[in-house]
Amino acid sequence: MLPVTRTAEGGVELDGDGEVVEWVLRMAAVPPGDFLDAVAAAGGLDGARLDALADAVFALHDALPPAAPLGEFDAVREGNRRAALAAGLPAGRIAAWDAALAARLAALAPVLAARQAAGRVRRCHGDLHLGNLLLWQGRVCPFDALEFDEALATIDTGYDLAFLLMDLEYRLGRAAANRVLNRYVARSGDAGLVAGLPAWLSLRAIIRAHVAGARGRGEEALAYLARAEAYLAPPPPRLVAVGGLQGTGKSRLARALAPALGAAPGALVLRSDEIRKRQAGVPPEQRLPPAAYTPAANEAVFAELTAQAAAVIGAGHAVVADAVFGRPSERAALEGAAGGAPFTGFWLTAPRAVLEARIAARRGDASDADAAVLAATAAREMGESTWHGLDATEDPLPAARAALERGC
Numbered sequence: 001m002l003p004v005t006r007t008a009e010g011g012v013e014l015d016g017d018g019e020v021v022e023w024v025l026r027m028a029a030v031p032p033g034d035f036l037d038a039v040a041a042a043g044g045l046d047g048a049r050l051d052a053l054a055d056a057v058f059a060l061h062d063a064l065p066p067a068a069p070l071g072e073f074d075a076v077r078e079g080n081r082r083a084a085l086a087a088g089l090p091a092g093r094i095a096a097w098d099a100a101l102a103a104r105l106a107a108l109a110p111v112l113a114a115r116q117a118a119g120r121v122r123r124c125h126g127d128l129h130l131g132n133l134l135l136w137q138g139r140v141c142p143f144d145a146l147e148f149d150e151a152l153a154t155i156d157t158g159y160d161l162a163f164l165l166m167d168l169e170y171r172l173g174r175a176a177a178n179r180v181l182n183r184y185v186a187r188s189g190d191a192g193l194v195a196g197l198p199a200w201l202s203l204r205a206i207i208r209a210h211v212a213g214a215r216g217r218g219e220e221a222l223a224y225l226a227r228a229e230a231y232l233a234p235p236p237p238r239l240v241a242v243g244g245l246q247g248t249g250k251s252r253l254a255r256a257l258a259p260a261l262g263a264a265p266g267a268l269v270l271r272s273d274e275i276r277k278r279q280a281g282v283p284p285e286q287r288l289p290p291a292a293y294t295p296a297a298n299e300a301v302f303a304e305l306t307a308q309a310a311a312v313i314g315a316g317h318a319v320v321a322d323a324v325f326g327r328p329s330e331r332a333a334l335e336g337a338a339g340g341a342p343f344t345g346f347w348l349t350a351p352r353a354v355l356e357a358r359i360a361a362r363r364g365d366a367s368d369a370d371a372a373v374l375a376a377t378a379a380r381e382m383g384e385s386t387w388h389g390l391d392a393t394e395d396p397l398p399a400a401r402a403a404l405e406r407g408c
Helices: 036-041 047-062 073-086 091-117 157-172 174-188 191-214 218-231 250-260 272-279 295-314 328-337 352-361 371-378 397-405
Strands: 002-006 012-014 020-024 121-123 133-136 139-142 154-156 239-244 268-271 319-322 343-349 388-391
Touching (some): 012 020, 036 133, 047 139, 073 191, 091 154, 091 191, 091 218, 154 191, 157 174, 174 250, 191 218, 191 268, 250 268, 250 397, 268 272, 268 295, 272 295, 295 319, 343 397, 352 371, 388 397
Parallel strands (some): 239 319, 239 343, 343 388
Antiparallel strands (some): 002 012, 002 020
């Protein structure tokens, strides 16, 4: 902030010594290449930066107090229907989209009411796409929040996030959107947001569709419309588990499988290491002392993982569960969480020397396991497993994908 001050001659100057008559804001210059849409176009959104992006959105939402909703989704739906028609989008397709969205929103009403009661409705950013995020002093920063309409910005945090997920999927593909979704849920614990994603993603896509149509970009408008339609017809959920000793590459395999599974933007990865860190109130990469790994703490981690898996599957979204699953009771409980959805369990193995080398090479990971933890786990009786065994000495991804394609 700089003062506009009165000069001795009666004029005004910036930041002088005279009487302050007004204040102005000096804006900081941001290089055009530092806006995240430009960073994405240049191939600069790697895994670490996508995690930082999710962390920035989590921090934004986490700092906001709960708010009473000022608008209803039916009004948002109607406004976008009219805008889509005014932009020249095909009337028949818009009518079908509107009917499908109305039906989904009606079914979703109890879930949205419960989320509101839980404090998930807040005065959010409201326009959270890549063009409204930038790099500032090395950090990902949101800016230019929606200010002209309180009702449009007082929304569920999941709906706020959905604009970013839709934008990432459109620009970079599902893997990028899936990574941001999973990092956000790992930080927030808000696995329940997946219930709203088909409707929220569809609304965000139709907004982009009619904006593109109004600007004469017909091909782009139809591409967004196709996405808006597809989001409302998600594939059924399934539960995939990835177990094995520390260092077998469970998390790498889980992250690689997730984007292709289930509804957009892919399966929710529930990782026991990340749940443990969240329960302890620390970021995923912050190490915990051995005292944090008590039997009671372990039970709490697996109770949350199993409960979240059941809830997410019940909401119609796919899950990849990532943990050692060294006890028969843990494997049985997770299989039960699938309900009537298809279940596939993978068990990864590799020679001890390979596992020890991988653990020693880890940096910035949510796992706190070291060679001693590996030895203790390997010495434990794990019981007989019926899960598909995969040799993780090399990349097990092709074999895992083949098994899923066979319907295993």
